[in-house]
Amino acid sequence: MTTPPKGPASYFPSIEKKHGQPISHWKALIRAAPPTRHMELVTWLKEEHGLGHGHADALVADTLREDRA
Template identity: 70%
Template sequence: MTAPAHGPASYFPAIEKKYGRPITEWKDLIGTSPLTKHMELVTWLKTEHGLGHGHANALVAHTLANDTT
């Protein structure tokens, strides 16, 4: 049995279901964006891609926290 996801990753199943894209695709979009600040990226996902605030925030938080570059 797999442990349930915690933190931002707990939103991932709902994000994939609601917006029809895999999380890796969203993370790639965030990673290739010229924007670098958390709230700039959240606003961009909301305005350009139609994500809700919580979903956009979860994706950005998880992506930036795992950015090793």
């Protein structure tokens, strides 16, 4: 039995289903964006790519967490 993902990763299946792109696509976009702050990246994903706030926030949070590690 597998444990369901927690935190930002819990949004990933619905992001892929709704927007038709793998998570790696979104993370690559975030990493290619000029260095900005968390909420600026969230706003950019919402305005330029049509993501909802929760999905954009989850992607940015997880990507920045990975990059800090």
